[in-house]
Every structure is written in C-alpha cells, then in structure tokens.
Amino acid sequence: SQQGEEDPQALSIQEGENATMNCSYKTSINNLQWYRQNSGRGLVHLILIRSNEREKHSGRLRVTLDTSKKSSSLLITASRAADTASYFCATARPTGNKLTFGGGTRVLVKP
C-alpha cells in the first residue's frame, strides 16, 4: 500500500489562484518530499521538509508538516499555466531504505 496519499486527486483552478494539496502518511518519517511531474516527463524534486520542521518555503511554494497528524500540505501561490502538472508527496522513513510515493494530485491551471 502507498505510504502517502494525496488529496484531492485532481484540482482545477484559474491562473493567479492558489492551489493547495494535502498528503497523509501512516508511519513515522525522517523527511517528506514533494515532486512535480509534467506530462510524459520525469519527476522533479521541489522541496524537502524534515520531521523536526514545521514549514518551509521555496519561491511560490509553501510546505507544512504536522507530524502529530501525519500530514503535509503543499501550497502553490499565484499559480501559472506552467504549474499544470501532477504533484507527488514521498516519505522517507528512518529505516527501510526507500522513498515511498503517494498517488499524486493532478493540477490543472487554466489561463
């Protein structure tokens, strides 16, 4: 089963609006990562947040982590058509030797 599950599965917004997606996971983690995948392409690493961090920013991206609720959120502010992609969260446990991905959120930003 997937360690992380994103919500919603799909999101459609107008350019300029903010997009928020959530990720829930089941076990303790060392870090949680967010990736973007454009159609037909590989995944691109966006941001990593460690288990002892609560919030991180990178440009128009804001990630929060609530380890008590085992959840994370990714906020994209002032979205652009180029932000249209699938977004995946992935969790790295303290042991286990692997990064486990959720099912992704498909984001469509309409111009």
Next chain:
Amino acid sequence: DTAVSQTPKYLVTQMGNDKSIKCEQNLGHDTMYWYKQDSKKFLKIMFSYNNKELIINETVPNRFSPKSPDKAHLNLHINSLELGDSAVYFCASSQEGWLGARGYTFGSGTRLTVV
C-alpha cells in the same frame, strides 16, 4: 549535461522477448533506483543500489534483473516480457542514500509497451 539519462525513451516489444533499459547518472550520487509507474500514475520502487551493492529488491519477479557495473550506471534487464510489464520505468539517483537529503533526481522515463 543530462543528470540522469535513460535509454531508450520508448520500447515496444512482443510478449516473451527479453529487453534492457540503461541508466547513467553524472551527478556523483552514491545511490541509484528503479521505479515503476503504472497507468494510474502510482510509483513503486523496484530496486535500489548503493555503490554497486543491491540494497532493495522490492518483491519484483525474478524476470527483472538489475545490474550496476559501477556507481554511475544501473541497468535493468527484463526476461520473458509479459503484458503486465507495460508501464513507465524511471531511473533515479540520490546522494546520502535513500533519505535523499537533497531529493532524488529522476530520469525522463522509459515507456515500455508489451504487445
């Protein structure tokens, strides 16, 4: 200057054939991976290698055999291909092991279609 490169990008083959996918990274990373992405976009790890040593074999049929001749290369050989093997296969690499402190770098994927 591609960081993680996979070849081929597309592979169409008949059931029962044997095929290989090659992966090379020029980032100096110590760990490499193969992930499989199915038609519903779920990504599942198949194998990971750290400095040429197999770390994970995630319940993958033994028709799949990874080979890492050096830490910059991780190839995937698949014997007796089946229809269910159709998917996109991604190679990835990371520094500092699976924790990927700076994230994983992915190749652009190999779309395998078995007919």
